[in-house]
Amino acid sequence: MTASRTMLEIHALEKRFDQTEVLKNIDLKVGEGELVFVIGPSGSGKSTMLRCCNRLEEPTSGAIMIDRERITDIPRRDLDRMRLKVGMVFQGFHLYPHMSVLKNVMLAQVKALGRSKPEAQARALDMLDQVGLKHKADAKPAELSGGQQQRVAIARALALDPKVMLFDEPTSALDPELVGSVLKVMKELREKGMTMLVVSHEMAFAREAADRVVFMDGGYVIEQGPPDELFGNPKSDRLKAFLSRVSGNEAA
Amino acid sequence: MRFFETFFNLSVIEKYLPDLIAAMGVTLYLAVATILTGVLCGAALACLRAAGNRYVNFIIIMFADMMRALPPLVLILILFFGMPSLGINLSGEMVIYLVLSCVLMAFAEEIFWGGLTSVTAGQWEAGRATGLSKAQTLFYIAFPQAFRMGIPPLVNRVLATTKLTALGSVIGVKEILSVSSSAQSFSGSATPLTMAALAYMIIFIPAVIASHQIERRFRYTR
Ligand SMILES: Nc1ncnc2c1ncn2[C@@H]1O[C@H](COP(=O)(O)OP(=O)(O)OP(=O)(O)O)[C@@H](O)[C@H]1O
Ligand SMILES: [Mg+2]
Numbered sequence: 001m002t003a004s005r006t007m008l009e010i011h012a013l014e015k016r017f018d019q020t021e022v023l024k025n026i027d028l029k030v031g032e033g034e035l036v037f038v039i040g041p042s043g044s045g046k047s048t049m050l051r052c053c054n055r056l057e058e059p060t061s062g063a064i065m066i067d068r069e070r071i072t073d074i075p076r077r078d079l080d081r082m083r084l085k086v087g088m089v090f091q092g093f094h095l096y097p098h099m100s101v102l103k104n105v106m107l108a109q110v111k112a113l114g115r116s117k118p119e120a121q122a123r124a125l126d127m128l129d130q131v132g133l134k135h136k137a138d139a140k141p142a143e144l145s146g147g148q149q150q151r152v153a154i155a156r157a158l159a160l161d162p163k164v165m166l167f168d169e170p171t172s173a174l175d176p177e178l179v180g181s182v183l184k185v186m187k188e189l190r191e192k193g194m195t196m197l198v199v200s201h202e203m204a205f206a207r208e209a210a211d212r213v214v215f216m217d218g219g220y221v222i223e224q225g226p227p228d229e230l231f232g233n234p235k236s237d238r239l240k241a242f243l244s245r246v247s248g249n250e251a252a
Numbered sequence: 253m254r255f256f257e258t259f260f261n262l263s264v265i266e267k268y269l270p271d272l273i274a275a276m277g278v279t280l281y282l283a284v285a286t287i288l289t290g291v292l293c294g295a296a297l298a299c300l301r302a303a304g305n306r307y308v309n310f311i312i313i314m315f316a317d318m319m320r321a322l323p324p325l326v327l328i329l330i331l332f333f334g335m336p337s338l339g340i341n342l343s344g345e346m347v348i349y350l351v352l353s354c355v356l357m358a359f360a361e362e363i364f365w366g367g368l369t370s371v372t373a374g375q376w377e378a379g380r381a382t383g384l385s386k387a388q389t390l391f392y393i394a395f396p397q398a399f400r401m402g403i404p405p406l407v408n409r410v411l412a413t414t415k416l417t418a419l420g421s422v423i424g425v426k427e428i429l430s431v432s433s434s435a436q437s438f439s440g441s442a443t444p445l446t447m448a449a450l451a452y453m454i455i456f457i458p459a460v461i462a463s464h465q466i467e468r469r470f471r472y473t474r
Contacts (some may be wrong), residue, residue, distance in 0.1 A: 022346075031465065046307045054381055055380060056377055056380065080380075080384065080385050081383065083381055083383040084382075084383040086381075087381075088381040090374060090378065092374050094375055094377065094378035095378075096375065096378070096397075097391055097397065098397055098400060099398050105382070107382070107392060107393075108379075108382035108383055108384055111384055111388050112382060112383035112384050112385075112388070113383065126334070153378075155384065157381075157382065160382060160383065160464065180402040239352065
């Protein structure tokens with residue numbers, strides 16, 4: 001783990017939907033080049049926290065800094081520029097079904113980043129190569145497997161040169177035999193020094209690749225630490241209960 | 253032989269063919285102008301509605317509901333016979349064009365809007381998360397999908413609306429039906445009506461074939 005500068009910092013984040021308080025007081029730091037893993041039971045607010053980091057969800061209070069910029073202060077009309085710095089990968093891929101794979105990866109490069117078409121295309125092919133799908137550039141998303149679609153979605157986000165990548169359960173919608181291909185891409189990404197915040201249930205991957213694991217429950221960060229420590233020696237009862245539930249599933 | 257005398261009288265055909273060809277031109281021209289205006293403005297209204305201004309949307313919904321509820325003939329007669337008393341004189345062709353365009357616009361708006369509402373939130377989020385503005389996401393991501401979903405109902409509606417150009421016969425527009433029915437009363441032969449039917453087929457059968465091709469071209473599996 002590098003004790004380098006902080007790339008993403010969440011401070012006293014709170015999020016309320018009408019009456020329900022989903023995030024109560026979240027503090028979290030992700031250093032440059034770190035892979036931080038977020039686990040926690042369903043409904044604990046993991047997705048909401050991630051979505052606050054690019055303001056797909058508006059925080060109720062608190063601050064989020066990305067690359068030293070306080071993104072919670074940016075006026076709404078300037079959000080697009082900030083979002084270029086934050087790549088997001090969704091559980092459901094959300095590729096654009098009416099465009100080829102190549103066009104999927106090119107669109108925001110041209111329209112949001114202002115790259116020329118040839119430049120965007122070269123970059124897109126590069127990124128597709130990186131996720132092992134250059135040969136599918138002309139295919140439509142519907143012609144790809146779920147694992148391939150998710151890798152295209154990763155390429156689409158990477159093509160914008162983000163500072164941070166957010167992953168919201170990137171492998172949960174995949175058949176088990178396709179999970180590995182996506183995790184492999186994520187691991188390579190980490191080796192290249194990308195800063196990543198990953199919500200996932202892939203505990204084996206967390207052990208192998210995460211610098212730090214964060215356990216969330218009920219809108220709080222309950223416990224965090226290196227994977228060995230967190231999995232091997234959980235301190236709080238809630239984490240112990242959660243881990244025994246999950247490992248029960250994993251054994252199956 | 254009586255049958256052919258009645259429906260395919262050669263001398264009648266010869267006499268009225270030039271008029272009928274001119275009338276086909278009028279029908280075709282009205283149809284094309286109506287389709288272009290109706291579909292383009294319908295798409296623009298649906299996109300405007302997606303911007304989500306309450307007052308603008310109220311007006312759009314009112315317009316669309318009215319145009320879809322009223323029989324087009326009523327609108328045609330009001331415009332053609334009512335407007336002159338306000339000092340606005342519109343030609344019969346202009347009235348047909350305006351009314352049919354508005355009717356098609358209303359249906360097209362509803363069809364595209366229906367498509368827009370069925371584009372998933374995930375598509376919008378994927379666009380916004382990559383730094384596209386709301387307008388860009390609408391334009392490049394949501395609307396193209398709404399358009400594809402809307403093509404089958406839209407094609408039906410376009411065909412139905414353009415056939416209403418025959419209502420021009422009520423206000424003296426020299427389109428296919430009015431030319432052939434006046435030829436029928438002058439000649440006392442049913443042949444001009446046969447010619448009218450053939451003229452409509454010549455225009456609309458290629459249109460139907462083209463519509464199948466459009467549907468096929470824009471089909472994609474999700
Ligand atoms: N737009 C919304 N409006 C109201 N409540 C919401 C909204 N989005 C999320 N919530 C609520 O916030 C809580 C946390 O949701 P969130 O999706 O962040 O949980 P999660 O930890 O990602 O769960 P999961 O593991 O099931 O994905 C849930 O109780 C959910 O019902
Ligand atoms: Mg979630």
